[in-house]
Amino acid sequence: MKAIHLPSSFIPDPSTLTPTHIPTPIPKDDEYLIRITHCSPQHADILHAQGKHQNNNAKRGWCFPPFVLGYDFAGVVCTVPTTAASSIGGGDSGDGVRMRKADMVFGAAIGAFAEYICVKRSAVRRVPEGLSNETACAMVGQAVSYASVVQIAKVRPGETVMVSGASGGLGGVCCMVAKALGARVVALVGDEGKAALMRGSMGDVGVDAVIVMREGGGREWIEEVMAFTEGKGVDVVLDNTGVVDDALRCLAYFGRIVILGFAARKGVMEEVKMNKLLLKSATVVGYRFGESGRRFPDELEKIWEGYLGMLQEGRLKPLLYGRYDGLEDVGRALGDLAARKVYGKIVVKIANEEETAKL
Numbered sequence: 086m087k088a089i090h091l092p093s094s095f096i097p098d099p100s101t102l103t104p105t106h107i108p109t110p111i112p113k114d115d116e117y118l119i120r121i122t123h124c125s126p127q128h129a130d131i132l133h134a135q136g137k138h139q140n141n142n143a144k145r146g147w148c149f150p151p152f153v154l155g156y157d158f159a160g161v162v163c164t165v166p167t168t169a170a171s172s173i174g175g176g177d178s179g180d181g182v183r184m185r186k187a188d189m190v191f192g193a194a195i196g197a198f199a200e201y202i203c204v205k206r207s208a209v210r211r212v213p214e215g216l217s218n219e220t221a222c223a224m225v226g227q228a229v230s231y232a233s234v235v236q237i238a239k240v241r242p243g244e245t246v247m248v249s250g251a252s253g254g255l256g257g258v259c260c261m262v263a264k265a266l267g268a269r270v271v272a273l274v275g276d277e278g279k280a281a282l283m284r285g286s287m288g289d290v291g292v293d294a295v296i297v298m299r300e301g302g303g304r305e306w307i308e309e310v311m312a313f314t315e316g317k318g319v320d321v322v323l324d325n326t327g328v329v330d331d332a333l334r335c336l337a338y339f340g341r342i343v344i345l346g347f348a349a350r351k352g353v354m355e356e357v358k359m360n361k362l363l364l365k366s367a368t369v370v371g372y373r374f375g376e377s378g379r380r381f382p383d384e385l386e387k388i389w390e391g392y393l394g395m396l397q398e399g400r401l402k403p404l405l406y407g408r409y410d411g412l413e414d415v416g417r418a419l420g421d422l423a424a425r426k427v428y429g430k431i432v433v434k435i436a437n438e439e440e441t442a443k444l
């Protein structure tokens with residue numbers, strides 16, 4: 086099969102990656118073989134390729150050469166496991182739905198930039214009624230956003246929520262979920278171009294204010310946030326980029342900050358003086374979606390139910406950027422992500438759903 090394979094070392098510039106031919110994987114007794122129809126490159130894939138992510142772990146064998154890059158995908162079931170528990174969704178299962186050959190599925194597992202992937206039941210879900218593989222693929226990674234707004238920040242109607250990296254995959258959905266809960270949302274974006282796109286798609290994202298926070302720029306944006314909140318500050322910050330120190334300056338008293346990611350930190354973590362937290366009686370909480378789901382599977386199921394429900398009701402919509410066709414386009418997609426061109430999510434089409442359904 087064709088795959089974006091890193092045979093022996095990490096790679097500094099993932100935009101140079103091209104597909105090569107490697108053997109099609111053979112599923113173990115408890116695994117499904119999936120023909121991938123779509124994959125969705127994200128910021129973490131860049132770090133995985135460069136060896137800069139906490140998942141680049143030689144001991145656990147995750148994301149350590151030789152490995153196939155990629156995480157989020159949608160596809161069609163080619164073969165089901167031979168062990169009964171796995172095929173009905175028992176054992177390590179997620180949603181408990183029986184999976185059959187030719188079912189459309191979506192999920193996340195290392196190795197998604199390929200034509201085929203072998204996964205356990207817990208890594209995939211059936212594409213819900215009324216959604217396409219493209220939509221499911223674009224949205225698979227953002228259950229994180231739903232959980233951070235609903236379960237971690239516990240956003241209440243009427244609260245003001247600020248989202249950093251709002252033009253990104255997680256950020257855009259954080260905005261939509263917070264709006265769906267009745268919050269006022271302030272979106273922070275990196276430049277005027279993305280601000281214009283965000284303002285233009287207010288029907289989809291529906292934020293109340295879009296504020297530009299330029300990399301290496303001044304702190305005017307903090308004054309804009311304070312003006313928008315009439316001097317009170319925001320109740321909740323969902324931080325995708327690593328701006329806790331600055332966010333504390335425009336946080337309301339007793340405000341909450343949820344740390345989701347560090348997209349703007351270039352691998353250098355920020356240091357925050359603890360007295361700043363005390364002075365505002367602030368709560369700062371980290372949230373690691375994957376590990377939380379592994380430790381608390383029942384909670385994970387509630388998250389998926391709520392998130393997919395919002396998607397099916399049309400309260401959340403994928404924001405798709407550009408057009409990417411085939412594994413040959415994965416390098417370009419990763420380059421566009423790294424260059425911060427992307428607004429919303431990239432989905433790369435790898436095969437036709439209709440054709441693969443006949444497998």
Ligand SMILES: NC(=O)c1ccc[n+]([C@@H]2O[C@H](COP(=O)([O-])OP(=O)(O)OC[C@H]3O[C@@H](n4cnc5c(N)ncnc54)[C@H](OP(=O)(O)O)[C@@H]3O)[C@@H](O)[C@H]2O)c1
Binds near residue numbers: 249254255349425
């Ligand atoms: N906590 C979890 O469980 C979890 C799960 C998945 C991912 N993450 C992490 O969450 C973060 C956001 O993920 P994502 O998928 O939303 O990423 P994404 O789609 O690449 O979006 C990140 C956004 O950050 C902004 N940004 C600011 N400075 C940047 C820089 N120097 N380089 C790249 N982007 C920059 C960009 O918007 P502007 O250009 O408009 O500023 C971009 O849209 C990442 O750090 C990711 O690793 C966390």
